[in-house]
Amino acid sequence: MPERHALLSPSRAHRWLECTPSVRLEEMFPDKTSEYAEEGTVAHKVAEIAALSATEQISEHGYNDLLSMLKKNKWYTPDMLEDCTAYAELIRDKWLALKEKTGDATVMIEAEIGFEKWVPEGFGTADCLILADGFMEVIDFKYGKGKRVDAFENPQMRIYTLGAYETYGLVYDVEHITMTIFQPRISNGVTSDEISIDELLTWGETYVKPRAKLAFEGKGDFKPSAETCKFCKAKASCKARAEENLKAFDEGPDVFLLSPEEAGKLLERASDIEAWLKDLENYVQSSLLSGAKVPGWKIVEGRSNRAFSDPDKVVETLLERGIPEACIYKPRELITLTQMEKDFGKKAVAEMLGGLIVKPAGAPKLAPESDKRPEYTPTDEIIKKFEEE
Ligand code: SF4
Structure with missing residues (x-):
């Protein structure tokens, strides 16, 4: 994956399109990395080689070599490979389906795209592009598991699509565009949206272009939310x-x-x-x-909990005193489904225990009206429970 990053990157478009002065303000702060970002980078690399292998762009031998290097990374897990393989299979299925429909289709993994026509110095990398006569699909792999990212009217996906269309679209005379997000660690994490060329280009020209100009110049109004x-x-x-x-x-x-x-x-x-x-x-x-003074505030030592300095010695001492093991250890407990999937892999757990896994209805939860989930209709029993609390 290229290491260059555009100032107005598609991944931050939801912010700079709304709050245009944010980009230049952010330049005053150092880049920080997080464990999630490091894990995401490794997952993207695994996804990349899995997709290259599934679409016959690297040999099995080349794939195994690259994978064995990635397996040494501390963030690599068998689960990650399973998720990335599912992503690669989705790409392969879409590519083959389009090939059958149009007679020929090209799949590009980590395709470099440019969208300078709308965004100053705008360039980026699309995780996957599938192109065929009249058709284009842009697929983005997301490894985050905290927040669902939906493809519907997603500005990052639309900017990738503008770039993909500008860079490759004319060659393929693209008329139909699909944008898909593959987010394996979120349930129902595959979402798609479609847009016509006219709508996409109008959005780029009338919305993105003027706002990107403001953002690049550090102008416009702050839009906190x-x-x-x-x-x-x-x-x-x-x-x-x-x-x-x-x-x-x-x-x-x-x-x-x-x-x-x-x-x-x-x-x-x-x-x-x-x-x-x-x-x-x-x-x-x-x-x-870091040593600064902030009037009204200071740092103090936080709370800490007592702990056994030598757990083995504790067990030995209690047993010597005749206290039975059952009173010393916690009762045996089944590990969670998530832990089991981590230990044995999702596929294996589904094969062995699929019929024994249920998903009970979630408890009612307050959400803003804009939330995409359908409205919950409480039963009389639940209304009564809430009234009692
Ligand atoms: S309003 Fe929000 S998005 Fe805009 S610069 Fe301030 S913190 Fe950043």
Whole structure:
């Protein structure tokens, strides 16, 4: 995978398209890596070679050599290989289906694309492109498991698609475009969206182009929200975000008790407050730990729990005193399904225990109206339970 990164990268498009000054503000902060990012990089490399092998672009021998090198990485797991193999199989099936339909189809893994026509210095790498006469599909592999990323109206996917169309689309006279996200660690994690060439190009010209220009120049209005600020490097010290969160308290209720409608409105306006306070806390704490003074705050020693210094000696002593083992050890407990899948692999667990796995209905959970899940209709029993609490 190329190591170059565009300033206005597709992966951050959801932020710079909304909050255009964020890109230049973020330049003031160092790049940080996380364990999730390191794991994601390894998974992308495994996915890349699995896809190359499944589409006959590297030999079995070459694949095994590359895989054995990746297996030495601390983030590699058999589960990762299983997920990446499923991604490769999806690509192969789509490629073969399109080949059958059109007579010829090309699949490109880690395809370099350019979208400078709409985004200054815009370039990137699409995980997978499948091209055939009149057709194009852009597939993105996502290894995150915290948050579902849906392909529907996804700006990152659309910018990849603009780049793919600009770079290869004319050769194939593309008319039909599909964008697919493959996110194996999220249930039902394969989502797709379609867009016409006209709609895509209009979106690029009328929405992306002017906003990318503003973003590149560091101009435009700050647009703080829980979504845009979540991964912004400026999130802890950004004044626009602080002001937006404090606004939630501007219009105080004029009666003593909040109605459910007023509570709902407050929740909506305060959706970023919890995350913002956590970011402020981390910011002040890391400033103090690096030696800065922050009036009103200091670092103290946190709580700690007592522990046995020598667990084997503890067992020996208790047994000598005649205390039975059953009173010393925790009762035997079945490991969780997730742990089992980690230990034996998802496929093996599904084969052995598929008929014994159930997914009970989830407990009712508050969600904003924009949430894609269908509305839950509570049973009388659940309403009664909530009223009792
Ligand atoms: S923290 Fe939010 S409002 Fe501030 S620059 Fe970043 S995305 Fe924009």
